[in-house]
Amino acid sequence: MASANSAEPDYLPSTVQGAVKILVTGPFGVGKTTLVGSLSEISPLRTEETMTAAGADVDDLTGRPGKTTTTVALDFGRITLNPRLALYLFGTPGQQRFWPLWEDLSRGALGAIALVDARRIEESFDVLGQLEEQRIPFAVAVNTFPDTPSYPEDELRSALDLLPEVPILACDARDRRGAYDVLIDFVDHLHATAVLEPQP
Amino acid sequence: MNGPVRPYVITGGRSRPSRNVQALEDLALESLVSVDPAAEPGEFLDEQAGLNREHRRILALCRQLLSVAEVAAHLGLPLGVVKVLVGDLWDLGAVQVLPPAVPPVRQAERLPATLLEEVLVGLRQLR
Numbered sequence: 001m002a003s004a005n006s007a008e009p010d011y012l013p014s015t016v017q018g019a020v021k022i023l024v025t026g027p028f029g030v031g032k033t034t035l036v037g038s039l040s041e042i043s044p045l046r047t048e049e050t051m052t053a054a055g056a057d058v059d060d061l062t063g064r065p066g067k068t069t070t071t072v073a074l075d076f077g078r079i080t081l082n083p084r085l086a087l088y089l090f091g092t093p094g095q096q097r098f099w100p101l102w103e104d105l106s107r108g109a110l111g112a113i114a115l116v117d118a119r120r121i122e123e124s125f126d127v128l129g130q131l132e133e134q135r136i137p138f139a140v141a142v143n144t145f146p147d148t149p150s151y152p153e154d155e156l157r158s159a160l161d162l163l164p165e166v167p168i169l170a171c172d173a174r175d176r177r178g179a180y181d182v183l184i185d186f187v188d189h190l191h192a193t194a195v196l197e198p199q200p
Numbered sequence: 201m202n203g204p205v206r207p208y209v210i211t212g213g214r215s216r217p218s219r220n221v222q223a224l225e226d227l228a229l230e231s232l233v234s235v236d237p238a239a240e241p242g243e244f245l246d247e248q249a250g251l252n253r254e255h256r257r258i259l260a261l262c263r264q265l266l267s268v269a270e271v272a273a274h275l276g277l278p279l280g281v282v283k284v285l286v287g288d289l290w291d292l293g294a295v296q297v298l299p300p301a302v303p304p305v306r307q308a309e310r311l312p313a314t315l316l317e318e319v320l321v322g323l324r325q326l327r
Binding site: 109187 | 269299304315
């Protein structure tokens with residue numbers, strides 16, 4: 001079956017009982033795959049999904065049904081948290097044309113980390129708006145590129161029009177330790193929110 | 201992915217898993233798949249089981265636990281196709297599927313605090 005050249009898959013321990021997922025999203029080129037790679041215990045994998053979207057955002061004057069098929073590439077990684085539980089991290093493209101896929105991706109997700117490039121924050125407006133719209137719990141993580149200007153948090157919060165409860169974190173997506181800190185702070189935030197929510 | 205993919209050929213024209221609506225909901229990207237250890241080896245590989253080449257590739261790959269997303273990535277098949285094929289194998293009893301640890305709800309307030317604690321403890325140990 002497998003040739004000598006094909007890499008042996010990194011299987012999960014047989015004791016694992018289930019998995020959770022967190023999405024990593026943001027505009028094109030912001031560093032989603034880099035962040036996933038810094039956190040993942042396996043080399044990031046790429047899979048593709050074909051998406052048929054009704055052409056609601058396409059003005060089609062010919063009267064043909066406006067259906068388009070798009071292929072979306074998802075890069076993802078994995079962390080085995082303990083012998084029973086694994087965490088998957090899905091790099092999720094933030095462009096508007098991929099939003100139809102978000103509903104499926106976000107179902108059952110703990111939440112999303114929205115990577116922001118402080119040099120071009122306007123590219124993140126759509127993604128952040130969509131996260132709010134979809135009521136996906138999220139934190140903003142500023143990817144600190146070497147030439148990233150440093151803004152005070154309140155300035156960034158105001159520029160991104162973020163609600164006070166949305167955490168603003170920062171890391172160099174290439175740095176494993178920093179990436180872990182962002183992930184831990186985000187889950188800590190989710191935990192605090194979950195505890196404080198009144199039970200229905 | 202090599203060359204054009206014709207999902208509906210691979211799945212026999214179906215775009216949804218064969219099981220039932222509940223199973224479709226259950227099969228998430230992070231659902232975990234492995235060959236059912238109780239199943240007789242080779243039982244599902246004969247012609248009569250009606251399995252195609254891609255079904256067999258999934259059986260060969262999933263001798264241990266992998267997520268649906270990993271199966272798709274390793275086999276170079278679109279996620280939707282893998283969901284359908286895994287659904288077939290699940291129907292036959294050829295694979296077992298572990299559902300996601302979080303039920304497919306979208307409201308964050310329903311996340312169990314104990315699960316988030318378990319995630320936190322794991323991440324802090326690995327950091």
